[in-house]
Amino acid sequence: MSLKYGVLGLLKGEPLHGYEVKNRFEGMLGGTWDVNIGQIYTTLQRLERDGLVRPVGSRGDRGKQLYELSPDGEKALDHWLAQPDSGPQQLHEDIYVKLLLATRIANGDLKGMLARQKRAYLQRLRDLNRLEEGARRDGRIDLARLVRGALLHTEADLKWMDELSSERFGTEGTKTE
Amino acid sequence: MDGRTFFRTFRDGGDKNGMTELVRLTDVTKVYQGGITGALNGVSVAVEKGEFTAIMGPSGSGKSTMLNLVAGVDRPTSGSVVVGGTELGQLGETGLARFRRDHIGFVFQFFYLLPNLTALENVLIPAQLKGNPASGRARELMERLGIIDIASRYPARLSGGQQQRVAIARALINKPTLLLADEPTGALDTRSGEQVMELLSELHRDGQTILLVTHDAKLATRHAARVLSVIDGKIVDDARLESSELAASDVIRVRGEEASR
Numbered sequence: 001m002s003l004k005y006g007v008l009g010l011l012k013g014e015p016l017h018g019y020e021v022k023n024r025f026e027g028m029l030g031g032t033w034d035v036n037i038g039q040i041y042t043t044l045q046r047l048e049r050d051g052l053v054r055p056v057g058s059r060g061d062r063g064k065q066l067y068e069l070s071p072d073g074e075k076a077l078d079h080w081l082a083q084p085d086s087g088p089q090q091l092h093e094d095i096y097v098k099l100l101l102a103t104r105i106a107n108g109d110l111k112g113m114l115a116r117q118k119r120a121y122l123q124r125l126r127d128l129n130r131l132e133e134g135a136r137r138d139g140r141i142d143l144a145r146l147v148r149g150a151l152l153h154t155e156a157d158l159k160w161m162d163e164l165s166s167e168r169f170g171t172e173g174t175k176t177e
Numbered sequence: 178m179d180g181r182t183f184f185r186t187f188r189d190g191g192d193k194n195g196m197t198e199l200v201r202l203t204d205v206t207k208v209y210q211g212g213i214t215g216a217l218n219g220v221s222v223a224v225e226k227g228e229f230t231a232i233m234g235p236s237g238s239g240k241s242t243m244l245n246l247v248a249g250v251d252r253p254t255s256g257s258v259v260v261g262g263t264e265l266g267q268l269g270e271t272g273l274a275r276f277r278r279d280h281i282g283f284v285f286q287f288f289y290l291l292p293n294l295t296a297l298e299n300v301l302i303p304a305q306l307k308g309n310p311a312s313g314r315a316r317e318l319m320e321r322l323g324i325i326d327i328a329s330r331y332p333a334r335l336s337g338g339q340q341q342r343v344a345i346a347r348a349l350i351n352k353p354t355l356l357l358a359d360e361p362t363g364a365l366d367t368r369s370g371e372q373v374m375e376l377l378s379e380l381h382r383d384g385q386t387i388l389l390v391t392h393d394a395k396l397a398t399r400h401a402a403r404v405l406s407v408i409d410g411k412i413v414d415d416a417r418l419e420s421s422e423l424a425a426s427d428v429i430r431v432r433g434e435e436a437s438r
Contacts, residue, residue, distance in 0.1 A: 031424060033431035092432065119416045122394065122404055126418045127428045129399035134422075143425060150429050151395055158394050162235065165408065 003035065007043050008052060008069060008077040015056045015068035018044055030135065030143035052076055099164065111165065118161040124154050199355065199386055200224040200247055205256035207242050207410075215242045217253070218410035224388065229381040231389045231397035234407035240390045243407065244357050247388065248281045249273045261354050278306055282348030282356045286363035288340040290332040290347075296339075297328040300346040311350055318346040322376060338369030345376060349385075356380065359390045374400050 010016065010024050022040045025033070044067055047053040052073035056066040069077065095117055102110045128151045135144040200223065207217040214237040224230055234240045245251040246258050249265050258265045261280055268276055277283075290299045297315060304311035319325045322342045332340055341361060348356060358377065362370030378400045381387050391397050397404055398418060406414040 029431055031426045032429040034426065090432075115414050118406070119414060122398055122416050123418050124428070125394055125398035126402075126420065127423055129395065130420065131423065131425055131428050133399075135425075146431070147425075147429065155394055162408070165413070 003039060003043050004047065005077060005080045007040065007047065008073055008080075011053060011067060011069045012074070012077060015066040017064045017066055019064075021067075028142045029146065030140060032143075032146065047073065114161050114165050118158060118165075121154055121158045121161065125151065125158070128154060197226040198223050199226040199228075199261060200388075201257075201259045202243070202246070203257045203259075205243075205246060205253045205258060207239070207246065207251070208254045215239050216410045217242050217246075220256070220407075220410070220412055222405065222412055222415065224386065226386055227381075227384055228403055229378070229387045229389070229401045230403045230405060231391055231401035232405045232407055233391060233394060233397055235392065238407045239410040240407045241359055242410075244359050244388060244390050247355070248283055248357050249277050250283075278303060279351060280354040282351070282353035284341070284344050284348050284356070284358040284361045286360040288332070288337075288344045288364070290340055290343055292332050295329050295331055296324060296335065296343045299332070299343055300350055303347060304350045307351055309351070315346065315350055318349055319343075322346050336369070337365045338372060341365060341369070341373050342376065345373070349380070354386065356385050356387045357390075358387065360392070361389070362391070362393070362396060370396070 006025055007021055010021050010028075016024070018040050019037060021044070022035060022037050025035055025040075044053060048055065048067070051070055053067045054070050056068050059065050098113065099110070102113050128147055132144055132147040132151065135141075135147060202220050202222050205217055205220045207215075209216055217239045220239075220243065232240045232243060242251065246253055246265075247260060249258075249260070249268070252266070260276070263276060265273065265276065290296075291302070294302070297312075297319065300315045300319060301312060304315070316325060316328070319328055322345060324339055324342045324346065327335060327339055332343070335343065341364075345361075356377075361377070362373055365373060374396055377387055377389070381400070387401075389397065389401060394404075402418050402420060404414075404416045404418065405412050406416070
């Protein structure tokens with residue numbers, strides 16, 4: 001995921017200073033994506049270099065500079081928003097490779113691994129549920145939506161553990177039983 | 178293994194400090210003639226007073242069977258079921274009926290309200306079986322569950338969510354020791370389902386012991402701190418979940434990349 005389009009999206013509608021971009025970015029994502037102000041400035045400078053944003057007025061006190069979207073920036077943002085996320089699915093967590101190795105390694109304890117992973121997912125669901133409740137209570141709708149997506153993902157992960165635990169998918173061909 | 182995982186593992190098998198055991202199943206099996214669906218195969222588990230426990234598993238795993246045995250509506254093929262100190266196997270049919278009436282509140286997926294009785298009359302049925310007028314308590318309960326305005330309506334004129342709340346009031350009228358719920362949100366839309374679960378949570382906060390059967394892991398983990406996983410008639414996991422307040426970044430990380438050049 002690219003910070004570039006996040007910054008472009010936040011600048012749509014009104015010009016912002018670098019630190020306003022940072023605050024809005026974190027407000028939207030609820031701290032789930034930690035960006036530092038240096039990254040924001042670097043990104044703004046690159047976008048300016050590429051003609052996608054442009055400075056508004058001159059630097060104010062303490063060197064604060066407002067930026068706005070250029071027409072090219074609007075076009076680039078609209079194009080990005082209109083593109084579906086396709087391409088390979090990203091599987092980042094270790095569990096995918098752990099599971100495959102556990103079926104190959106003697107005493108890989110596949111069942112134990114599945115049970116422990118399942119429990120970790122249950123705890124994650126509980127944590128996500130609490131986070132969603134808190135986000136809704138505080139009126140943080142963006143964060144609540146993000147958490148909802150994570151909840152449904154975790155539910156699918158849990159179903160996968162159950163499927164792997166059943167005879168047909170899980171223990172077939174393993175050396176551990 | 179990190180500290181949290183160790184702590185969870187360590188608590189396996191129950192933390193009995195200051196808690197009173199309410200339900201104990203010991204080596205329970207249940208065999209159904211003509212098929213293995215819903216059978217139980219050596220289940221041992223204890224539930225403490227005041228716990229909100231979810232029983233999860235695929236359909237046919239035996240989770241509803243567990244609930245029916247605890248409720249005394251079904252008897253095990255072997256093993257023992259003790260509820261509130263009473264060994265259910267030692268009760269005859271009359272004794273079991275009395276046990277159910279006095280100690281068990283049961284909520285089902287499809288409500289099972291009597292169509293020719295009003296909501297209030299439905300709520301009152303278990304109290305009348307006990308010879309207890311209880312209409313004051315019924316009104317109090319219906320007030321609390323937000324259904325007092327529809328007390329004189331017949332079930333056919335109620336929404337699914339309202340019918341389920343009437344069924345919950347009926348389950349609670351005799352102040353049951355144990356509230357059992359078998360897929361109580363299964364026939365409801367998402368919003369009504371959430372309201373029903375909120376209600377169960379509130380009852381739990383007031384001290385009600387609840388056993389919930391569900392296949393919905395999101396709902397289960399939202400409301401129950403303990404999750405029993407049942408597969409093929411066996412409890413394969415007994416998870417006591419933590420309820421700590423965490424920062425968003427402790428629960429989710431959105432993965433970013435450096436801005437492209």
